Amino acid sequence: MWKAEEIGKGLLTPLLLSYNDLSSNSMVKRYFSFCAVFPKDYNMYKEELISLWMAQGYLNAEEYEEMEMTGEECFNILAARSFFQEYEKNDDDGIMSFKMHDIVHDFAQFVSSKECLWLEINGTKESVINSFGGKVCPLGLKFKGGASFPMSIHGLNRLRTLLIDDESSSNSSLDSSILPELFSKLACLRALVIRQSFLLFRLDPNLIREIPKDVRKLMHLKYLNLSELHIERLPETLCELYNLQKLDIRGCRNLRELPAGIGKLKNMRSLLNGLTCSLKYMLLKSQPTKLIFTRFFLDKLEVGGTNI
Incomplete structure (x- = not known):
């Protein structure tokens, strides 16, 4: 590594010393x-x-x-x-x-040997994604300018972590119609984060307004972050994700209710629902008892434990 060109420039040498000392x-x-x-x-x-x-x-x-x-x-x-x-x-x-810091980020990319990748999608990045083949890697995608979603990502069928950040100022790059195939092809995901910028106009038809039933295919998923999306409801099939440990729906201001069978998620330890001001109730274990949510409800709800 000392002979690498990046290290030879001298900028990353102190970082390498600190990194090797871990x-x-x-x-x-x-x-x-x-x-x-x-x-x-x-x-x-x-x-x-x-x-x-x-x-x-x-x-x-x-x-x-x-x-x-x-x-x-x-x-x-x-x-x-x-x-x-x-x-x-x-x-x-x-x-x-x-x-x-940008230099620290460059160093993180250097030592990761491209096992972790983030791409800013302005045009096409198909060739970059294709170069990974079926290699397992955490992948982050940042969209700007309404760039189209890269279909080549479906080839990463062993992908474990996917972060999607849509910062398009108009015409979002990701909509609900793309999600079913995405869920089908990336069934090995352990973590999924989907974000869309508040800059997107609320009436944009391409905004994600629902999570498709195909979410059930993400059977290995442990962490799902849908915070600040414009969704109004979650499908009942979400309750088939038995490995799910953490669900983040904070800031989903249009979300009205949670699935009736959410009590089936025995492994879920954290349900983060701050600022879900339209959320009215949740049915637990198919019982008629309703748990009332307020604007200032606790950020953590122990669904899988004894305290609810």
Whole structure:
């Protein structure tokens, strides 16, 4: 690595020293290289990053809480080595979000050996995606200017993590009609994040307004983030995702109700539903009892545990 051209320029040498000093007996180096899946200057949320690590299978622990604690420890190690910056903290001085310097991001891409990839889609990126073949890799896609969705992604049938960030200012790149085939081809996904920019006009016909029934094909999915989408309901087939541990629907202001069978998701540990102001009720275990939601409902709901 010292002979690599990037290292020879001298800019990445200090980062390499700090990177090599990370514990060789841990997965911390992999946790860092995973950050290459985010675009440059991206405001990353610590909670989401740890959830992605967990879904990817990086945090080996028997209990969900143990995995969260391990992820927190690994994050603190990387933060102490100055791999992250521009922290935003909560009232308790805990880190909520952060960024990576562009040089640190370049270094993350370098050490990941293209196992983690993010692409900004302005035109076509079919050739870049095709070059990965069937290789397993976390993939991040950032759309701008209403660029068309790359169909070659369907060839990555062993993809474990997919992050989609549609920042088109008009005519969104992703709509509900694309999702059924996407779910069918990428059935090995462990983590799926779908975001659409608030800049998109609310009446844009291409906005995602529903999640298709084909979501049932993502049977290995552990983490699903649909926050701030314009969806009004979730399909009952979502309740067939028995491995799902975390569902994030925060900011889905048009969402009116959750599936009646959501109590079937015995492995789900976190249901994040802040700012779902149109959400009226949820039926649990097919019982007529209704759980009333308010605008300020708790961010975490222990569906799989004893406390609901």
